[in-house]
Amino acid sequence: MNLGSALVTGLSPMPHATPIVFVVDDDISVRESLELLIGTAGWQPETFASAGEFLSRPRVEVPSCLVLDVSLPDLSGLDLQQRVASLVHMPIIFITGYGDVPVTVRAMKAGAVEFLTKPFGDDVMLDAIRQAIERSQAALDQQADIAALRDRYESLSRREREVMALIVSGLLNKQAGGELGISEITVKAHRGSVMRKMKARSFADLVNMSGKLRLGGCPPGRPG
Numbered sequence: 675m676n677l678g679s680a681l682v683t684g685l686s687p688m689p690h691a692t693p694i695v696f697v698v699d700d701d702i703s704v705r706e707s708l709e710l711l712i713g714t715a716g717w718q719p720e721t722f723a724s725a726g727e728f729l730s731r732p733r734v735e736v737p738s739c740l741v742l743d744v745s746l747p748d749l750s751g752l753d754l755q756q757r758v759a760s761l762v763h764m765p766i767i768f769i770t771g772y773g774d775v776p777v778t779v780r781a782m783k784a785g786a787v788e789f790l791t792k793p794f795g796d797d798v799m800l801d802a803i804r805q806a807i808e809r810s811q812a813a814l815d816q817q818a819d820i821a822a823l824r825d826r827y828e829s830l831s832r833r834e835r836e837v838m839a840l841i842v843s844g845l846l847n848k849q850a851g852g853e854l855g856i857s858e859i860t861v862k863a864h865r866g867s868v869m870r871k872m873k874a875r876s877f878a879d880l881v882n883m884s885g886k887l888r889l890g891g892c893p894p895g896r897p898g
Contacts, residue, residue: 693737693807697721698728698754699769700747704792708741708799715800717807725749729757737814738763739787739806741799744770755786763813765806769794823883826872834871837864841877842884 695712697719699705705721712719722728726748728740740758744751755766765787772791787809788802830838833854840850847861854861874880 691734691736692716692718693739693810694718694720694734695739695741695803695807696728696731696764697741698723698725698746698751699741699743700724700745701743704743704769711796711799712803715803717803723747725751725754725757728754733761735763735814735817737807737810739803739810740764740766741803742766742768744768763810763817765809767799767802767806820886823872823887827887827889829871830868834864834868837861838868838872838880838884839889841865841868842881842889 695708695717697705697708697712699708699721700723702723705723709719709721720731722731725746742751742754746754749757751768751770755768758764758766768786768789770789770791787806790798790802827835836854837850840853841847841861845853847865848858851858851861868874869877869880872880872883874883
């Protein structure tokens with residue numbers, strides 16, 4: 675089985691869904707205790723005994739986090755962390771039965787939000803999960819904002835994209851018209867259309883949108 679490919683199957687947005695806390699630990703007592711703790715706190719727990727089981731589970735885009743044991747029977751927790759690195763909306767909380775400074779440092783450098791040594795208090799775990807869920811929600815909100823911006827940008831005509839690229843790069847309307855071989859009045863008309871379609875409240879807002887979309891300063895088809 676291709677463990678990595680399973681991560682991208684079944685993705686579907688679920689607005690206002692209950693946050694999911696995934697637990698991957700081969701110790702059934704840990705899974706059961708965390709399942710009860712997570713459910714009591716109002717989140718949806720899903721537990722797995724191995725990395726393979728977890729990776730086979732289709733993903734949904736809801737606020738979530740992963741409580742992950744460092745030592746697993748198939749992939750290690752650190753290897754699994756690498757497999758799910760692209761899922762920025764699923765922060766990882768590592769748990770381990772022993773303190774290992776090098777492993778802790780490696781996990782945190784790779785983006786883990788917390789590293790807890792067993793046995794840990796319920797409050798400590800709940801606080802870590804709460805912070806991870808908040809980070810997850812923020813990442814999903816950012817992804818939704820970028821997707822909406824891309825949709826607006828796709829609604830622009832080719833000429834409107836050319837005008838947008840030139841004006842956000844700092845050219846005046848007259849200069850942009852000279853670059854494109856059109857009149858200043860025509861540039862103004864396209865600029866107004868761009869502002870309306872992109873729902874930009876100001877020119878600075880439009881420049882900010884261009885930055886989020888990682889647009890270059892040159893229009894399509896024009897060498898940089």
